[in-house]
Amino acid sequence: MSRFLQRWLRRQPAQSRRGTAKRSPAAEHGPLFTLTIFGALLGAVLGIILAVPLSPAAAITEGQPSPVTIDAPQAITYESEVRTRQAQEAAEDAADNIAPIIDPDVQPQQRANMLQLFQRVGDVRADDSLSQAQRAAAIAGLGTVPMSAELAQQIVQLPEDRWQLVTDEARRLYDEIWRNRTQGLSESDVEAIRERELPYTRVAPTLDDAQRQLVLFFVDSFLRPNRTIDQEATAARRAAARATVEPVQVTIVNGENIVREGDVVNAETYEKLQKLGLVFGVGGSVAIFQKWLLGLLAAWLFTSYIYRYQLCLWRNRRGLVVIGAGMAAFLLAARLLVPLWNSMPFAFPLAALAILLTVLFDGRVGLLAALTIAPLIGLQTEQSVGLTFTLALGSAAGVFLAQRAVRSVSFVGVGLGVALLTMLGALVFWLNTVDDWPAWLSIVAFSMLNGTGSSVLALGTYQLLGRVANVVTPLQLMELAHPNQPLLHRLMREAPGTYHHSIVVSNLAEVAAEDIGADPLLARVGAYYHDVGKMLRPYFFTDNQHERSNVHDNLDAKTSATIIIDHVREGAKLAKEHGLPEQVIDFIRQHHGTNLVSFFYQRALREDSESDIEDFRYPGPKPQTREAGIMMLADGVEATVRAKAQSGKLRPVRPDEDADKGERGLQSIAEVVDQIVTERVQSGQLDECPLTLRDIAIIKESFVKTLQGIYHPRVEYPQPRPAPAVEVPVLR
Secondary structure, eight states: OHHHHHHHHTTOOOBOTTSOBOOOGGGTHHHHHHHHHHHHHHHHHHHHHHHSOSSGGGGOOTTSBOSSOEEOSSOEEEEEHHHHHHHHHHHHTOGGGOOEEEOTTHHHHHHHHHHHHHHHHHHHHHOTTSOHHHHHHHHHTSOSSOOOHHHHHHHHHSOHHHHHHHHHHHHHHHHHHHHTOTTOOOHHHHHHIIIIIGGGOOOOTTSOHHHHHHHHHHHHHTOOOOEEEOHHHHHHHHHHHHHTOOOEEEEEOTTOEEEOTTOBOOHHHHHHHHHTTSOOSOOSHHHHHHHHHHHHHHHHHHHHHHHHHOTTGGGOHHHHHHHHHHHHHHHHHHHHHGGGGTTOGGGSOTHHHHHHHHHHTOHHHHHHHHHHHHHHHHTTSSOHHHHHHHHHHHHHHHHHHHTTOOSTTHHHHHHHHHHHHHHHHHHHHHOOOTTOHHHHHHHHHHHHHHHHHHHHHHHHHHHHHHHHTTBOOHHHHHHHTSTTSHHHHHHHHHOHHHHHHHHHHHHHHHHHHHHHTSOHHHHHHHHHHTTGGGGGSGGGSGGGTTTSOOGGGGSOHHHHHHHHHHHHHHHHHHHHHTTOOHHHHHHHHHSSTTOBOHHHHHHHHHHOTTOOGGGGBOOOOOOOSHHHHHHHHHHHHHHHHHHHHHTTOBOOOOTTSOSOSOOTTOBOHHHHHHHHHHHHHHTTTTTTSOOOHHHHHHHHHHHHHHHHHHSOOOOOOOOOOOOOOOOOOOOO
16 A cells, blocks of 8 residues: 555646646546545545444434443433424324314305206207217216216116106215215315215115216215315414423433333434433444445545646645545544534634645635535534534635735734634524623633634644645745745845846736736745756856856857756756755746747857757746746746847837837837737747636736836936036135
8 A cells, every 4th residue: 555655646746835736748647547546535534434433322323222221421401302392293283273264155066066067967968959979978078077978878878767866866965965064074074975985875776886876976076175274373373382382301310221222212312312422423334324425425526626626736646635634634533522522512623624725725625625524523413503504614714814824923813713703603503692601701712712723723734734745835935035045045146137137027927926816925936036047157148247248159059059048957956956846946947938049049040050949949848837927928028128128229108108209129118018928929838827818918917017117217307517617716
């Protein structure tokens, strides 16, 4: 197993602190397999944590024989929900609570309908103009009651005296059924008459069996209930009866036997075990399987979200290990601790998990992880809904506040936010009366414990977990951004021009990243170090030449291009030697992408027309993240604008001036920015990073605003006039 994990964790792609990873076309099949393994392992672990009983009494299941004998460890008195519910149901089911509605018009109306049908059938029977078949069809088509063709044929074939006897007997039997029904007939009464009385009712002895069935058919067809239940009045009576039932108090004395081994655990016994804190709702093979399956489903939900919406995250194997281990660890801790805090279970610091995953990866990942675990923790108590909702509230507060936590002191505010939201949720579910001051104080105290524990736990572990997950943390970035950082300090001393260029590029990248919702801190730090490779040969780059002669004038084009390109390789190597995170080293590798060193390539073509273009191209890769894409654009824009400003080819335009003054060969800052960005887009350098066209438009606008603040037009002050000469008298 250890060798498998080592192979699985080996050579994984880097991951930014906001869930942005490198893409490797050669390993497209790998991430899906990785995510499948992650989901299966996470589901199995969560299921096992939920399913494994943690106490002998946990195997007790309502309705099943008890595996152990349990005596009460303490004396308690409680309001029994089971016995109170039984008393309330008995009060509700009392017959006096039913309020009937009797419609006196139903019986006479149905009798009149039956007589009308007899009259219409008699008219058809007496019509000599119709054949026997036509009479049967006319009777079947009367439509008053559904009548088959065979039954209509039987009616037509009856002699008149027999037909008259059938109708008289049907009328008599119908009246007899209603004669003693002073309370009317309900739906159930009618069904009982049809099933229990009519089949056994005696009719006139002169009628044969077929004629008897005709009588029963007519009676049954016009038998309708006239008594219904007044639902509103009945509900009111039942509610009133239920309200009169007082809660049933149950007292258990110390040492009282609750259940014996082998006895079937009924609802009342199970309630006693719950009130004594001896069982928490798990047990039995079916329940164990259900909880194991619940763990699998929870893991499937979380993994499906990562697969669908966190493409870059599921490429980071070490990050997935940290996420899965964190979720499993918090669930295991909750199973062990929450039953011990039965009175105030909301003190459990689940928000720490949400905060950790937010500062390490992404707020959405942190929130979903907390929302996945919160219901599983809620199952450990009777107030599952209240605990789930309260823990989810605190976790959501931690996620929303932690997204801006870039300093250690920020975690103080995060903890206060978690405590406040936890307290509000706890007040809803755990405060019984407003005047209950001990409960108020307990809720406030345990909520503060939750917030404090969450922030301290997150602050104390996220640096370590960031290294394990191969994620650069905000505090680590803040340390790297300090000018006294050895590599940055060395760049400032050995290549001051490059250092100044990096500072300006970092300003451009930071503002643009913030404008499009990327990571401004990561963009700024990446810009600080993107050109550290230049300090190995600082004077081979125009940033640091100043008044020196250009050394490339004495070198051939290929050698010059190789030196220029090598600053990327040397910079990455130097950054690794100084222990910079992979996310920062990626800026060094990607800030030129696979661009062409066109100046030296054109010069090489003049020297040798068969020069290989690949010798003049940066090794890449192209930018893989939004922050790296911003940095590439900022690097090119700053260098070009500075060069044009130094050579006098930059036209600073005031808002109130005409931009077109016929100044040939001059460009405004906006034109330079648009030109550089368009070149990078058309050359495909941004094809592998998730920057949208809208992002690029915002970035260009941001660059123009920032650069105009640097290269703004100055007011030309008039030269001071020389003071007039004053004749000073000479003392003799």
